[in-house]
């Protein structure tokens with residue numbers, strides 16, 4: 001082929017038009033695009049490639065590692081590490097960075113280590129023809145459950161919690177379930193333990209002097225509604241306005257069940273906006289997206305996956 005550029009539709013556009021599109025890309029994607037061919041590199045360099053922030057550098061490392069199943073990109077030291085057994089089997093709430101002497105613990109049952117997200121999405125994409133990668137993927141997407149005993153003045157209470165990850169449409173989703181025994185005399189959970197559903201929705205009283213706005217009371221409102229109506233098995237569905245978490249509360253004669261569906265985002269670095277929304281309040285969800293994570297988890301989402 002004498003002139004490969006003649007076969008590439010995007011290169012038929014004027015350079016200034018191409019730059020209009022590429023200006024919309026995050027910085028790491030501009031650098032990635034500049035590495036795909038000489039013509040695009042020359043066009044992108046007309047405006048100068050941006051110096052990458054630490055966050056964008058890690059995103060670039062994730063995308064440069066897409067074909068290599070043996071490495072993952074670490075946000076702690078901005079480098080790639082080789083995958084170890086601990087990355088596949090370890091406590092997912094701990095950082096996998098081998099350079100940290102004191103493990104960082106984000107805390108909370110719902111917390112997911114980003115290495116798990118990176119590897120599960122990569123192995124799903126690569127795994128079809130490799131039995132070893134399929135077995136790694138099985139570990140990363142394993143079901144986890146636990147029983148917590150809480151003793152108070154009225155006796156022993158048992159709370160069961162579980163998580164079940166899935167990869168759907170190139171995104172890492174997790175369904176969480178919490179089951180509570182109810183006190184049959186008072187029709188109230190006894191005691192109602194603090195439940196952290198996401199960074200923004202908690203089943204707890206705010207700290208002294210702190211006032212929660214209505215947007216942070218979505219879980220509290222769903223539980224209040226379910227308890228006061230006392231309709232066995234009826235779902236009270238709500239969503240967090242800040243992060244992609246949908247949830248449902250149901251009351252039964254013998255207890256209360258809370259289920260939550262979370263979207264931890266696509267194959268990208270921890271700088272991805274979906275991932276970051278789980279630990280910040282910068283993002284705000286479009287109300288028309290409420291319920292989409294749950295539908296995506298079960299593969300019944302119409303209109304394509306989330307962007």
Ligand SMILES: [Zn+2]
Pocket residue numbers: 074075076077078079081096097098099
């Ligand atoms: Zn590291």
Ligand SMILES: [Zn+2]
Pocket residue numbers: 198199200201240241242243244245
């Ligand atoms: Zn949230």
